[in-house]
Amino acid sequence: METVSFPFAEWALLPETGTDWSISHDLHQPDSILVTGLSLRDASSVRFEQAWSCLSPDEVARAKRYLRDESRNDFVLCRAALRTLLGNWTRQPPSQLRFTYSAYGKPSLVPVEGVPTPRFSVSHSHGMATLAVTSGSHDSLGIDLERRRGDLDGLGLARRFFCPEEAAELAQLSGLTQRQAFFDCWTRKEAVIKALGEGLSCPLDSFKVSVSPGSACRIETLHPAAGPVSRWSLIQLAVGEEFSCSLAIEHPQPRIVCCQFQWDPVD
Secondary structure, three states: OOOEEOOHHHHHHOOEOOHHHHHHOOOOOOOEEEEEEEEOOOOOHHHHHHHHHOOOHHHHHHHHOOOOHHHHHHHHHHHHHHHHHHHHHHOOOHHHOOEEEOOOOOEEEOOOOOOOOOEEEEEEEOOEEEEEEEOOOOOOEEEEEEEOOOOOOHHHHHHHHOOHHHHHHHHOOOHHHHHHHHHHHHHHHHHHHHHHOOHHHOOHHHOEEOOOOOOOOOEEEOOHHHOOHHHOEEEEEEOOOOEEEEEEEOOOOOEEEEEEOOOOOOO
């Protein structure tokens, strides 16, 4: 599919993710995918306290395992943002939502009576977060965000972990173009793995995605258990020059709706 423009610098210009806005724009249609995002580094102390208070005991325990304060804070705010978004979606208090986890660690929302259970995916990197939600009946949704770091040997990593064809395409590029193509490819592959829900059991070289800048964003090959490639969509989200972001969904023609994230009011 084509690239969808979702620049971080213009998030404040997008409609908000409040409940009434979501319903009035038919986001609960099965072909609609809501994509939103937020900065994790500009929260007030009151907001941060509120974020901690809505987490479950297992999420609090997970947060405390982070050694770096910055990483712990990013996790807490990202998880609270997910709860806020899903709470608005289901008309439930964020702190009362419960999650289950697959054998590979993929989270799912415990169904709320009388409300279609949303499917979701979340990713955060270096102080920014992106979230995707759909009311579609399929479980296969994944989003991934990565900062385009200059200290990584992208080509070396591609030769080690990607398909030989993907690494060969990257080798034909250089400089900033190669760096962007590497991170675009990386987020595309991570989004697919998240959508499949197989975690590290799905090797990055077991399927192929498009690489070359300017080419259509798509899955080119996929292992048979995932179904035909024609059933899938891969979307590049243009969030700015510093980050790469991709969305994978098991739907041939999804409708992507981008909007500004909205926290619940602070008491």
